[in-house]
Amino acid sequence: MTPATLSVLALVAVIVLSLTSRINVGIVAVALAFPVGIYAAGWKADALLGLFPSALFLTLAGVTLLFGVAQENGTLGALARRGMRACGGTPALLPPLFFILACALAAIGPGAIAASALVAPLAMAAGATAGVSPFVMALMVANGANAGNLSPFSAVGVIVHTQMQKAGLPAAEFGVFAANFAAHALVAAGAYVFFGGLALRRAPRVAPAGAAEGAPLTGRQWLTLAVLAAWIVGVVALKVNPGLSAFAGAAVLILARAAEDAKAVAAVPWSVLLMVSGVSVLVGVLEKTGGMELFSSLLAGLATPGTVNGAMAFVTGLISTYSSTSGVVYPAFLPMVPGLVEKLGGGHPLEIALSINVGAAIVDVSPLSTIGALCIAGLPASGDAKRLFRQMLLWGFAMVAVGALFCQFLIRFFVP
Numbered sequence: 001m002t003p004a005t006l007s008v009l010a011l012v013a014v015i016v017l018s019l020t021s022r023i024n025v026g027i028v029a030v031a032l033a034f035p036v037g038i039y040a041a042g043w044k045a046d047a048l049l050g051l052f053p054s055a056l057f058l059t060l061a062g063v064t065l066l067f068g069v070a071q072e073n074g075t076l077g078a079l080a081r082r083g084m085r086a087c088g089g090t091p092a093l094l095p096p097l098f099f100i101l102a103c104a105l106a107a108i109g110p111g112a113i114a115a116s117a118l119v120a121p122l123a124m125a126a127g128a129t130a131g132v133s134p135f136v137m138a139l140m141v142a143n144g145a146n147a148g149n150l151s152p153f154s155a156v157g158v159i160v161h162t163q164m165q166k167a168g169l170p171a172a173e174f175g176v177f178a179a180n181f182a183a184h185a186l187v188a189a190g191a192y193v194f195f196g197g198l199a200l201r202r203a204p205r206v207a208p209a210g211a212a213e214g215a216p217l218t219g220r221q222w223l224t225l226a227v228l229a230a231w232i233v234g235v236v237a238l239k240v241n242p243g244l245s246a247f248a249g250a251a252v253l254i255l256a257r258a259a260e261d262a263k264a265v266a267a268v269p270w271s272v273l274l275m276v277s278g279v280s281v282l283v284g285v286l287e288k289t290g291g292m293e294l295f296s297s298l299l300a301g302l303a304t305p306g307t308v309n310g311a312m313a314f315v316t317g318l319i320s321t322y323s324s325t326s327g328v329v330y331p332a333f334l335p336m337v338p339g340l341v342e343k344l345g346g347g348h349p350l351e352i353a354l355s356i357n358v359g360a361a362i363v364d365v366s367p368l369s370t371i372g373a374l375c376i377a378g379l380p381a382s383g384d385a386k387r388l389f390r391q392m393l394l395w396g397f398a399m400v401a402v403g404a405l406f407c408q409f410l411i412r413f414f415v416p
Contacts, residue, residue: 026278366396
């Protein structure tokens, strides 16, 4: 059996394992890359070690560390509470405003999981007090957090842009963010209308739980906000490396005792970093041994140039329902886009990449995902958690088809 075939089988094994277990597949990916690269392909160990995505790892570690500091010292929580108070007591406004709050928090850097962890308890409590369906509130938080998840500042956005750059695709930070935002905003608006959001306009005004005036920001929190603002300006206006500058920002805050370094480091999602890096090593083996060409040929059999956008969104959405979007789907599928276009003899590479992004992300409202699970966990004790679980599970599965349709017919409008 050729090294190319072995590398494809190894990647398929990792994907299957990610669908059927909770094992961190980054570990397995490196373990499989080792025999394929060293023994089947005859490489030196240094050649395999050179495939480790050190730049991506440092960028993710820096960004998540900086926001680990902001989370540990209460800055992000304070922002979430202030955003929640801005919702006031008008029930009809609560769902869209919590969508915006979750989106904004995810977009500035922490990502969808951290934003959901901060916003979901506030949103579910506010919804229960105001008489808003917990299903609607959960969809607003989950879709809002996902809508902001592919900004150039978020950890997942860094993963996507890095993988697209490695694949030789053109820089399209705005297109990546806009396509993902539009898809989630569209389904959130549909959910709001379909599940009774418009009827809330006739509901009486209430005082949402947790809306009382909170304590003023501390000096540590003001310093954290200043550092975050400087970091964003540096990345956007000065094109400073986001990962390295995030380490510098985190160091300033830790040295100024704005947070405890041990707690900030513990807040970094090391398991996600290990998963992304491990799968990237295996994908690197796939590329070097010719397995990527073989993998592209297999995927090309699922679509035609005219249906590839919808087909890739459907496949990645189905896999992402049970697997890790950022840790498995993006690192595995984005690098093969150019080869897929070549095998198909047509198709737009950037449209396919955006379809992979949207198709994989839009299903992440399911309770099988961390984001969906956080929304259920935020449900007050009086709520029906089993009913909410079933509703979100069915919604998540339905999004596989919705994402495919969105990408098939609309994704082209987001290509610059």
